[in-house]
Amino acid sequence: MRRVRSAIRGSFIITIAAFLLLAQSTIIAGFATTSTSLSSVPSTESPDRGSLFKELGEFLAPTGYEEAREDPSYAVTIPFTDLGASQFEPHVISIPANMTVIWFNEDQSPHSVTVNASNSTVPASEQFDSDLIDPDSGSFIHKFTVPGVYDYYDSTNPSSKGRVNVGGEYESGQNMDMLVGGNALPFEAGKIGRTTFSFVPKSNVTAIPPSVSITYNVTILNSTDTMYSNQFEDSDGILDLELIPSARSSSSSNQTAPHFVTWGPDLTDQEGVASDGTYHVQGPVMVENDDYTISVSIVEIDDTAQSLPPSDDFLLPSTNSSNALIPFAAGE
Numbered sequence: 001m002r003r004v005r006s007a008i009r010g011s012f013i014i015t016i017a018a019f020l021l022l023a024q025s026t027i028i029a030g031f032a033t034t035s036t037s038l039s040s041v042p043s044t045e046s047p048d049r050g051s052l053f054k055e056l057g058e059f060l061a062p063t064g065y066e067e068a069r070e071d072p073s074y075a076v077t078i079p080f081t082d083l084g085a086s087q088f089e090p091h092v093i094s095i096p097a098n099m100t101v102i103w104f105n106e107d108q109s110p111h112s113v114t115v116n117a118s119n120s121t122v123p124a125s126e127q128f129d130s131d132l133i134d135p136d137s138g139s140f141i142h143k144f145t146v147p148g149v150y151d152y153y154d155s156t157n158p159s160s161k162g163r164v165n166v167g168g169e170y171e172s173g174q175n176m177d178m179l180v181g182g183n184a185l186p187f188e189a190g191k192i193g194r195t196t197f198s199f200v201p202k203s204n205v206t207a208i209p210p211s212v213s214i215t216y217n218v219t220i221l222n223s224t225d226t227m228y229s230n231q232f233e234d235s236d237g238i239l240d241l242e243l244i245p246s247a248r249s250s251s252s253s254n255q256t257a258p259h260f261v262t263w264g265p266d267l268t269d270q271e272g273v274a275s276d277g278t279y280h281v282q283g284p285v286m287v288e289n290d291d292y293t294i295s296v297s298i299v300e301i302d303d304t305a306q307s308l309p310p311s312d313d314f315l316l317p318s319t320n321s322s323n324a325l326i327p328f329a330a331g332e
Contacts, residue, residue, distance in 0.1 A: 056096070057168075059177065062203040062208060067209060071236065073099055073101075074099060074102070074242075074266060075102050075266035076093070077106055078106060078133070080106050081107060086107045088103075092165070093163075094193065094196060096170070096180060096198045097145060097167060098179075099143070099240065100144075101141070101143075107136075109156065110135055110138070111133055111154045113133070114130065114153055115129065115150055121148040122149070126146045126150075129155075149165055150165075165181065165182030165183075166182065167184065173312030174310075178199055178296075179197065179198040179199075180195075181195045181198075182195060185317060189290075197241050197314075201214070201238075208237030209235070209237045210302050211302045218232060218239075218241065218281075220294050221293045221295065222292050228283060232265075239279070241279050242278050243281055243285050246284065246287070264278055266278045286316060290320075291315060293314065295312075296312055
């Protein structure tokens, strides 16, 4: 059985930083408030995306997928400020559809998450208003089931704005599928922002949620070199991994590659053991108009090492890609 969290306000630690070089952050959260129900994702893209990408309406969700997606994975913070104008951190994110986001109000004043209907691209039925979120560790939860752009603001400070780009596409692998945040692929270097990818095992590989956890090994390559490799443990069985393109480098000794920084997960249980939240990798990925590959393997299931780890390679193509499955030319 999956661990059940107690609804205890304030039992968490928040150290999320947008575009800051952090080694690791952990949030221990008590959940309360609101989410929308899971719904089917409508077709939002025309058929000319090429055969690499499929619309999420074709995605065959494994047994347990809906249960795994109910809990929040991505955390946005409303930080404390003595200036009276707290900003959302991070203020722009790109996630796959059916992912759940939690906003933590760390300020000493109430704030809201209110969708701006005039700037958003989703139907009125998908727009929402959190009402005022209690100060000092209050929270609001929302599941994004429909692809599109959700622009939002704080009703107590309308100059504080945020955006959630929700994607409706995925790449299919033999052992797992990669759900793409914000329909960010193919990417254009210099224009793509932080993007979350969700890796979902197929039903014939393993059950989700697992009894304990699934450990993934992730390797990122460009067209010439292996750039990064690391392992991530996840207790709901779906690995949510945000890539943050950055040309900046770090020589931190506790990183697997000298020019990448890894932190997360955003959320754990109260014992700091079970990790359901998003992990973040910041470094020189998708910073050039080159094709990148992300190779993902399941190396451990419920504390049992896999002698033949189920693996898949997923393409992160640029708009300059020469891959025949990508229909776009540069500048289109």
